[in-house]
Amino acid sequence: DADVTQTPRNRITKTGKRIMLECSQTKGHDRMYWYRQDPGLGLRLIYYSFDVKDINKGEISDGYSVSRQAQAKFSLSLESAIPNQTALYFCATSEMLGDSEQFFGPGTRLTVL
Amino acid sequence: TQLLEQSPQFLSIQEGENLTVYCNSSSVFSSLQWYRQEPGEGPVLLVTVVTGGEVKKLKRLTFQFGDARKDSSLHITAAQPGDTGLYLCAGAGYDSGAGSYQLTFGKGTKLSVIP
Numbered sequence: 001d002a003d004v005t006q007t008p009r010n011r012i013t014k015t016g017k018r019i020m021l022e023c024s025q026t027k028g029h030d031r032m033y034w035y036r037q038d039p040g041l042g043l044r045l046i047y048y049s050f051d052v053k054d055i056n057k058g059e060i061s062d063g064y065s066v067s068r069q070a071q072a073k074f075s076l077s078l079e080s081a082i083p084n085q086t087a088l089y090f091c092a093t094s095e096m097l098g099d100s101e102q103f104f105g106p107g108t109r110l111t112v113l
Numbered sequence: 114t115q116l117l118e119q120s121p122q123f124l125s126i127q128e129g130e131n132l133t134v135y136c137n138s139s140s141v142f143s144s145l146q147w148y149r150q151e152p153g154e155g156p157v158l159l160v161t162v163v164t165g166g167e168v169k170k171l172k173r174l175t176f177q178f179g180d181a182r183k184d185s186s187l188h189i190t191a192a193q194p195g196d197t198g199l200y201l202c203a204g205a206g207y208d209s210g211a212g213s214y215q216l217t218f219g220k221g222t223k224l225s226v227i228p
Binding site: 004040041042043044045050090092099101102104105106107 | 122143144146153154155156157158161201203205213214215216218219220221
């Protein structure tokens with residue numbers, strides 16, 4: 001079984017809808033991250049969490065919110081989706097050291113019409 | 114904000130050719146990681162380089178960290194179709210605003226190896 005799982009894998013939605021992307025991990029890591037990937041722009045950090053009580057904004061947090069329900073679960077919400085949020089979204093985990101290897105989920109392809 | 118520039122952005126070569134991908138910054142990093150991402154999957158770590166001037170080899174892939182720890186290169190010898198993918202470098206540096214080490218990703222080099 002995969003160490004980092006994301007659901008759904010693909011989602012098509014309409015402008016203005018609320019969307020939640022979920023991430024679960026079995027690696028026992030405290031740190032979890034949400035990134036979006038766009039062609040030519042690489043990976044950009046949306047939010048990250050050091051533990052259940054610690055949530056931090058990343059480079060591009062506007063229009064997104066997150067919830068760390070447990071050590072193993074970190075969800076990303078788009079309260080009112082807009083077309084320029086169409087992208088590939090990745091969840092990742094790492095050990096406590098910030099320069100540790102990050103383990104990525106398989107990604108969620110989100111299309112906002 | 115620490116920036117990492119990767120070049121080239123796209124590279125299409127014939128099987129058996131050699132290639133080099135570059136990752137450059139004006140910032141010093143405590144370490145630098147290289148990831149490979151295949152279509153439909155998340156990035157997977159290939160190697161981490163920590164010491165200035167360090168060279169690491171992974172089969173036909175050779176990774177080098179610059180002496181000043183501001184740049185890195187990935188050289189592939191005799192490329193194979195299985196090397197096709199997106200190669201990402203990521204530098205680790207201390208973010209005083211966040212109060213912790215953070216990874217900054219480059220935009221990636223998309224490699225296609227044609228049989």
